[in-house]
Amino acid sequence: MKNHRIALWSFFASIFSVILFATGCNLFGNNSSGDIMPITQATIIDIDNQDKTKALSKEVAGLKIEIPANAMNVNYSLNIKKIITEVDDTSASLIKSNLTLPNDLLLISPVYIISLTTQNNGITSSSIRANMLGSDLVLSSPASLTIPLNAHQPNWAKYNYFIASGDDSKNWQFEPLSCFENINAVVKRFLTISKYSCVVAQLKETYTDINYLEITVSKPNFVPGITKKFTENPLLSAAIGAPTPIDYSQTSAKFPIIKLLAMTPFDFGPNLKSTQLVPPYYKEITLTAANFQSQAGNIATFTLPIELNGVTYNDTIHPAGIFANAMWISPSNVCYSTDLICFGFSPLIRAFASVYSPLENANDVFVTNPVVFSFTQQMRVDTLDSAITIEPPIPFIASYSYTEDSLNRLTITPATAWDYSTQYTVTLATSALDIAGNLLSAPVHAVFTTIADSSLNPTLVSPALSMRKFARAGEPVVISFPDSVKTDSVVKGTGIVVEESGAEVQDYSLTWNTNNTLLELVFDGGLTRLATYTVSVFADHVKYADDTNIANTMTATFTVCYFDTAFGTSARPFEVASAADLLIVGLEEYNDKHYIQTQDIDLAAFDDTYDDGQGWKPLDFNGVYNGNNKKISNLCISRPDTDNVGLFAAANSAEIKNLTLDVAYVYGNNNVGAICGSAYDTDFLLCSVINSVITGEGNKIGGFAGNAGTGSNIQSSSLSNSEISGAEYVGGIFGYQTLNTNIDCCTSSNDCSYIASVKNAGCIAGATTLSSNISSSFGNGYIETFLNAGGITGELTNNCKIEDSSVVELLVFCENYAGAIAGRTSDASKIKNCVNYDNTIMIINNSYAGGIAGHITNNSEIYKCISKGRIICKAYLGGIAGYCEANSKIHSSYFDGALYGINTGDFENQINIGGIAGAASNSILQDSYSSGTIVGNNSTYIGGLAGSIENSSVFTSYSQTGFSYKGYGAGLVGNTKTSGIINSVALNPEIATSTAHWGVITANLEEYDPKKCYALDTLPSTTDPLKDGTRHPASTFKTQEFYTNPENWLLPAWDFTSVWQIETPGATFPTLLNLPPLLY
Structure with a gap:
């Protein structure tokens, strides 16, 4: 897919290297050493807290310690000393030797010595514990220590970083830091205070340790005070990922330790009893080979069931919740620990009820139609009748049906019939109990109005159009008559006529009830999905038993739903499980409904042999599509003369979420994207496009949508391993972003390319205009265009903003106007808190190139930005902006890269x-x-x-x-x-x-x-x-x-x-x- 890009990169990289060598220019930084400082130890904090109900917060010389109110059972004193570690190598080695720290570690912060004494000699620093919030015991900002760093320039490519904590005996634990940490200062939160704390670095070449440790829990379904007993055991899982698999069958293998913590003593049994006598109360459990569950690649999983099943909860001896974390000592004696999780006792989950039928405020309910409620949990049938009230009052019959995972309904029918032309309110009160004895969460009301008295007119009662506006393929068609009918007067083709999509059909039989008041039409093979039926009963042919004609001709029209279940609503979305189902989503009668995808869908059958070689046919969509974390793969569209091309043509007031498109080939004219060609007032959430090629003959070509406007939003979505190309406005997320459209937390990976033959190409957007914004996004990849290339957007104009966004790996070839964040910025637009990293290379053949923006004009602004990339250009070349004009401003920014003119x-x-x-x-x-x-x-x-x-x-x-x-x-x-x-x-x-x-x-x-x-x-x-x-x-x-x-x-x-x-x-x-x- 990217051979042309690799070739270009190799060619220009070689040219670039020759230029640098010839000029003696080092664009990759230089080494420097700080001034040598003497070894120093000094007290920086010495304070008494004489009121344990008050929080302690103290900050000196960048060090900050916070202990919440009531964290201790008694008043206490705190003393912190500092060992300065910005010293020569010999002194640093002496410090590490004295502290028993490995000499291959680099001390990048001072070492802090913390002493905490209490007024009760029996209580030590381990009594720092969680705070109380209301009636719930939760971890509320346990004691924290903010450690400032020395003048060390973080280099995640070279070093791994750790928080080091040592006890009184100088036994050390090391907690790894993530490369996403702000390493100007490190915040450590813990339940107990270690005597020694500092931050260290270790060369990656000497570090071959663990890279993954996680703890999870399946929580029990238990509510203190209601269920009374635990009904299942919580199951803790600890996963360890190491660079190479560890053989846990060996006796030398070190197993993880799980620590259970609570804020009150706990005793659920001999195997689950706290061992410490002061808070926090805990029990350590070292796992064994018996706890080993599985090995998947380099990740080993251990499980530990917590034996609570059958234990009766007693709030006088049992805590409201238990916290847990996992620890593991690596082969190189580095201690890893996870964050705390709580497997406490879940909040009360009561049953909810909703009205299944009739529709809300329906005004055409037939006098014999039932009212149906559905439930989220099984109900106690003996509590339902007394919870029902009907206004105005009428005798009723209630029946409850429950089948696990399929049916859970209460059906209420009038003992005789509802009165005509009457509004009824049927209420189900909270006194209805679920099977566990819990009250219904809230009362529910069904409000409806019955039809007018039709005297001697027949009525279509099934499908029940008052409850929904469509029929199901398998349901009967039933006509109700107010009196006995002379059945031989109802003849197909004269007395009764059925039309399917405008053509009369007779592939049905007529079945009467015993008193000839209900007529069922039984269709051979059932009703046809998506077909529209019209049923007519003619007054001049059909007679009652007394030989009088019915009063008026009855005509009823309905459409047969494609889906056999659900209603296409937010509560009951239609389920999409196949390519055939997906075809229905865009149909006019269906494109405003709610959907949930239940299976991965392969569209390979709709390839370049389908629809005269054009592949999938895009249709508009105005509803809600929940991909449910499933994939749609092998989307193929070849319609170079068509605008608005994608899985959907245009999305209007839609919502698309939790969806992945994998291997999409989309080829159109203008407004082309993998998910939709155009998006208006549409929200995208947690979507991804991977392994795809999106091409447009014209303008506005994007990875997700070609043209996005009118308040559209996309959040937490990504593009990877894909190529996007067109003439103008080519972007990884949106080709053209306009009219208050927002992009937030989106990424494009470095294996993507964006090629605009004319202008405006960006890794996130081709152009951003008219009060639109991009935030917290990462743009990476390869860009090639004539005008306006940007690592985030090609052009930023008309009161737009980019903030908190970065470019990590970027290669740009452009004639004019290129920036690592935006190619051109104008008309009161702003770029804030953005970073261009040193893996960025831009080669601009003519003019206007900048590490943040190529050109900034007309009251625009760049501030709090960092530029570290490398740029080659002929004219107007700047570390932040190539050219800044017309009342624009650059401030609070710095450049540390390389420019070559x-x-x-x-x-x-x-x-x-x-x-x-x-x-x-x-x-x-x-x-x-x-x-x-x-x-x-x-x-x-x-x-x-x-x-x-x-x-x-x-x-x-x-x-x-x-x-x-x-x-x-x-x-x-x-x-x-x-x-x-x-x-x-x-x-x-x-x-x-x-x-x-x-x-x-x-x-x-x-x-x-x-x-x-x-x-x-x-x-x-x-x-x-x-x-x-x-x-x-x-x-x-x-x-x-x-x-x-x-x-x-x-x-x-x-x-x-x-x-x-x-x-x-x-x-x-x-x-x-x-x-x-x-x-x-």
Whole structure:
């Protein structure tokens, strides 16, 4: 599927490597070491809590400890000391040796020594326990410790990270951290406080341990105070996944330990009795080979039944719930533990009742029709009659029918008949009891009106059109007469005529009851599904027994439902189990109903040989489709001249959820997607498209929907191993996203491709416009287009927003306007909290390329973003944005990637490369920094922050960028025209002086002078103070005092309250606060 992509990638990667080698440019970062600090131990917290009913919360130097109110039975004191671990290798080895930590571990946080003493010597720190909320015992934020990290740059590709906890005897447990953790500070929540706590790293090459541990429980169906006895045993399951299977038949194998916890002592029997005498009360159970259940690949499963069956619950000696977790000591002596689960006692589940028939507020109920209620649980029949009331009162007969898993109904019929033209309310009260003796959860009411007195007219009573507007294929057709009929007057073709879909049929027989008042039509083979029937009884032919004609001709029309069960409602959706069932979903009479898919469905029969080679025929859908976590596979559509092509043509006010499309080949014209061509006011939830090819001859081609608008939403859905292609507006989720449409928590994997031959291609959306938003999404893959390529969206315009989204692996080939997040951003649109990782490579043949956006204009904004990718471009190339103009703004963002400008002569004096923006016009760059690498050639404006600025301002920003260039180059801004560089700092490692036009603050200055700008004293001097800036050593720029001293700046100065921080004073330059956490 992707051979062309692999070939292109290999070709350009080789070119890229040659360029980097030739220029001596390292785009993959460089190594640095922090300042050596002495070994230090100091008390940082020493506090008494003299009121145990008050929570304790204390934060010092980044360390924060919280203990909830009533966590202890007595008042207590807390002392925490810190061992500083940012030391030389020898000192670090001594610390680890003293603490009995393995020497191959890297200490990336201080080591904290925690002492907790109580006023009762018999109660220790283990008495920290869950808090009480209302009448329920739950874990309410048990004691937590927030551990700040040293100046360690997390690298998940190189290291595994652990929280290390040691007891008084320096026995250590290690809890792995996930790569999704924010590893600037680690929060540890626990029931007991360990004496030693810290965070450590271990090289992956020396780490071959477990990678999976989980505990689950099947909860008993038990309600304290009602059921009285446990009716089954909870079953705990612990699963261990190791890099290589472990033979648990060996005596040396280490088995998992399950710990049971409760907040009061428990004694359910000798095998389930707490062993600790102070809270939390617990019992540890070490599993054995007898508990081994199965081995699937590298995952071993153990089970432990908790013996509660038959035990009578006693709230004076039994807890309201029991918590459990699993622990396991790996072969390398690393201790793993799971989060706590509660297998307590489930809340009361009472029966619910609903009206089965007639329909709500029906006004045409026949006088002999029954009222039917259905239940969610089996009921006690002796309690039902007394729970029924009817207004106005009428004698009735009630009968209850129950068959497990199929029938559970109460049928109420009038003793004689309902009165004509009367509204009735039938109520079933909560005094109806289920089989366990529990009250009905809520009363239920059936309200309906009977038909008018038809005197001597017959009535169709089955199918009961007052209860539903269709017939079932297997049900009888019954006509009721108010008096005995002269049966020989009812002759097929004259007295009675039946038409099927407009044509008269006679494949039925007539059957009368004993007094000739009910006529049943028995069809040979039953009614035809989907057919429409009209039954007419003619007044000029049909007579009563007294030889009088019926008063009026009766004509009744009904359609036979395709589905034999359910009603297509939210409570009783139609079930879809086959391709034939799926064909019905889009039919006009069915496309607004509720459906649930019950089996995986293969559409292979509807391939390119079906429907004259066009494959599956899409139809509109306006209902609710619940895929029920099933798959639809082998969807094949080849309709290149048709718009709105997909599993469904257009979805209007629909909901599609829990569905996977696997191996879809969809080929259309405009508005093409795997699930639907167009979506309007439609919601998608938990859907996925995999192994598919979606192609459009025209515009708006998407993995899920080609055109999505009018308030549509998609959430928690994904695209993988697929190719999407078209002319314009090509996207992994939606091709064109407009009119208040939202994409949330969606992903496209790196094995996907998006090719737009004209413009607008993105891994999530081809274009996003008119107040639409994308949030918490990941875009990955390969993009190829002429204009507007974006790792999230190709174009973001007209008051739209992208936030909390990232691009991890991306390869882009584009002519103009490319960004790792958005190709072009305009008209008051915003990009916030987004990250472009260093596995991103963009090659733009002409102009406008940026690590976040290629072009930003018309009051748009980029803020709190991180760019680490690598970009090749001819002109207007920026670490954050290629070009920023028209009252737009970039702030609170940083760049740490690589930019390479290639000028072949077509863009003389127009290269413009900058660490934040290639060029800026009538815009603001503020509170940002760059620390990556820039390479430019020929005639170029290059700057660590911006290549060129005009009528713009640069505020409170700095550059550490290393760069090479020909033309104009400076540490901050290459070319400054009628613009201001204010309160900014050049921290570049070096600046080449071999060209005629170079500077530290700026290389070319027109009109306004830089204000309050500074530079490293190691950088060369132009002898022009305006281009050089005020000089200081590096140590000055590593102190917060320098940036917060108002004498150093034009006010307002640098904001170290909400924008900036220095993580390690004296050792690091400022970094930004509140940025999105990095995966690695």
